[in-house]
Amino acid sequence: MEIITFAASPRKGGNTEILLDEVIVGLRQAGVKVKKFRTHELEISPCKGCGKCDTLGRCVIEDSFQELYDLLIECDGMVFSSPLYFMNVPSGGKALIDRCQVFWTAQERLKIDLFGSRKRLGLLISCSGKSFGYGKIPVFRGIEDTLTSVFKTLGMEMMESLLFTRIDSKGAIARVPSALETARITGRKMAELLQKK
Ligand SMILES: Cc1cc2nc3c(=O)[nH]c(=O)nc-3n(C[C@H](O)[C@H](O)[C@H](O)COP(=O)(O)O)c2cc1C
Numbered sequence: 001m002e003i004i005t006f007a008a009s010p011r012k013g014g015n016t017e018i019l020l021d022e023v024i025v026g027l028r029q030a031g032v033k034v035k036k037f038r039t040h041e042l043e044i045s046p047c048k049g050c051g052k053c054d055t056l057g058r059c060v061i062e063d064s065f066q067e068l069y070d071l072l073i074e075c076d077g078m079v080f081s082s083p084l085y086f087m088n089v090p091s092g093g094k095a096l097i098d099r100c101q102v103f104w105t106a107q108e109r110l111k112i113d114l115f116g117s118r119k120r121l122g123l124l125i126s127c128s129g130k131s132f133g134y135g136k137i138p139v140f141r142g143i144e145d146t147l148t149s150v151f152k153t154l155g156m157e158m159m160e161s162l163l164f165t166r167i168d169s170k171g172a173i174a175r176v177p178s179a180l181e182t183a184r185i186t187g188r189k190m191a192e193l194l195q196k197k
Contacts, residue, residue, distance in 0.1 A: 006093065023162070
């Protein structure tokens with residue numbers, strides 16, 4: 001059993017990566033293999049909208065995404081940790097998400113069954129500086145909508161999200177022990193859900 005995890009903050013060791021590392025501890029305690037990537041250390045070009053994946057079922061851009069492509073098909077789930085940037089995912093993480101269009105076209109246009117009936121899970125982790133969005137819209141609405149569609153495209157069921165508001169300065173989440181504990185428990189819970197499948 002293997003989970004692929006992404007730290008999508010450009011701030012190395014920031015709040016969302018601290019939470020991700022706790023989830024990873026929980027997953028590993030439960031015997032799950034974990035791969036971790038920092039999106040800002042990968043070379044992932046933006047989707048060009050060239051449409052080649054519509055007919056080829058593969059992306060033609062040669063960069064780090066090609067290695068992730070196979071991992072994203074083979075894994076049992078994904079943990080995506082991301083700060084809230086202008087109500088959504090920062091650019092490095094968004095480039096990765098947009099490149100997942102190749103999974104959408106393969107399934108929806110080319111009718112290729114990439115994931116079969118395997119139970120796969122997706123977990124979103126995020127922190128925001130504020131507790132509400134502009135015009136008082138729910139602060140995590142944008143990022144939750146985005147990740148819901150990513151997980152759906154990857155044939156993953158979205159678990160509850162780990163979301164913390166009013167966490168802004170680097171490392172502030174480390175001063176909230178209950179958040180770290182919740183993250184570790186969530187990692188173990190994700191493992192249990194996958195082991196039950
Ligand atoms: C470019 C940028 C945009 C941000 N946009 C928002 C936002 O729209 N809403 C919000 O509540 N916080 C926003 N924040 C605050 C971050 O979400 C917050 O500091 C978070 O804890 C950072 O997580 P990290 O340490 O994992 O990078 C923004 C921060 C930056 C640097």
